[in-house]
Amino acid sequence: MGISRQHDYIPAHLPTEAAKESAWVLVLLEKKILMKKVGDKFYIPEANDIDNLIINDKTMEYIGKYDGHDCYCKRLNEIAELPDYLELIDLMKITNLSDDSGLFMLAGTANHILHWYSVNQYCGCCGHKTLDKKDERARICPNCGNIVYPRISPATITAVFRDDQILLAHNRNFKKDLYSLIAGFVEPGETLEQCVTREIGEEVGIKVKNIRYFSSQPWPFPDSLMMAFTAEYESGELIVDNCEIMEAAWYKADSLPEIPSSDSIAGKIIRWYRDQTVTSSNYKE
Ligand SMILES: [Zn+2]
Numbered sequence: 001m002g003i004s005r006q007h008d009y010i011p012a013h014l015p016t017e018a019a020k021e022s023a024w025v026l027v028l029l030e031k032k033i034l035m036k037k038v039g040d041k042f043y044i045p046e047a048n049d050i051d052n053l054i055i056n057d058k059t060m061e062y063i064g065k066y067d068g069h070d071c072y073c074k075r076l077n078e079i080a081e082l083p084d085y086l087e088l089i090d091l092m093k094i095t096n097l098s099d100d101s102g103l104f105m106l107a108g109t110a111n112h113i114l115h116w117y118s119v120n121q122y123c124g125c126c127g128h129k130t131l132d133k134k135d136e137r138a139r140i141c142p143n144c145g146n147i148v149y150p151r152i153s154p155a156t157i158t159a160v161f162r163d164d165q166i167l168l169a170h171n172r173n174f175k176k177d178l179y180s181l182i183a184g185f186v187e188p189g190e191t192l193e194q195c196v197t198r199e200i201g202e203e204v205g206i207k208v209k210n211i212r213y214f215s216s217q218p219w220p221f222p223d224s225l226m227m228a229f230t231a232e233y234e235s236g237e238l239i240v241d242n243c244e245i246m247e248a249a250w251y252k253a254d255s256l257p258e259i260p261s262s263d264s265i266a267g268k269i270i271r272w273y274r275d276q277t278v279t280s281s282n283y284k285e
Pocket residue numbers: 123124125126127128141142143144145146
């Protein structure tokens with residue numbers, strides 16, 4: 001069980017050698033990323049593809065190596081007219097337009113780092129301008145010494161099973177007719193399992209048991225880490241909170257509603273359930 005990462009990504013805050021013209025540069029503008037078009041496929045541009053972004057740009061952040069490529073990122077507020085081979089692509093559509101399913105998460109990582117960077121330019125304690133800390137990825141306040149690391153906000157997401165059925169819910173913020181798993185942020189003082197129990201109780205009114213870890217996925221929009229679990233129905237009737245969750249029901253594998261894309265861990269777990277249930281007709285959790 002679980003979902004492995006198909007690509008080799010090694011996070012780092014500084015490169016091991018000087019930036020090369022072949023380094024990848026992830027340029028973000030609002031919720032879009034600049035990509036290089038070759039035929040009908042899109043790739044992350046190399047530094048030498050982007051004339052107006054020099055590789056020694058001091059505002060670029062290094063984010064590590066992806067399949068051996070040094071990766072830098074930068075956010076722009078506006079962009080000049082683009083050459084034919086560059087296009088701005090919606091971050092959420094990268095997977096459909098590229099052969100490399102790992103680029104979605106790489107672009108998300110750039111989004112996470114750049115968001116953190118932009119909201120920590122000033123110290124939260126004394127208001128002084130912060131500086132890059134030299135030996136690790138952090139901002140440090142030269143006035144009071146406050147250090148700010150990139151924030152990661154943990155959240156749980158749970159696939160609840162009742163016999164051969166899975167619980168799916170429609171969240172107020174989802175697009176029409178889309179159903180997914182119950183998810184929510186971990187509160188201070190809470191274990192992951194307590195978070196699972198509380199969120200399911202609050203949002204759909206049932207109790208669950210046998211909570212088991214499944215897998216995890218960064219969700220860097222802007223800074224979540226989703227921790228996925230499976231659980232079994234224990235008791236209670238489905239009663240939605242009508243605040244976040246508008247509808248919830250039990251679904252069989254062969255009659256699922258519209259579900260999230262397989263880019264998200266929710267989409268991956270629901271497909272895992274469907275595929276193993278369909279291939280194993282006597283499946284009982
Ligand atoms: Zn300070």
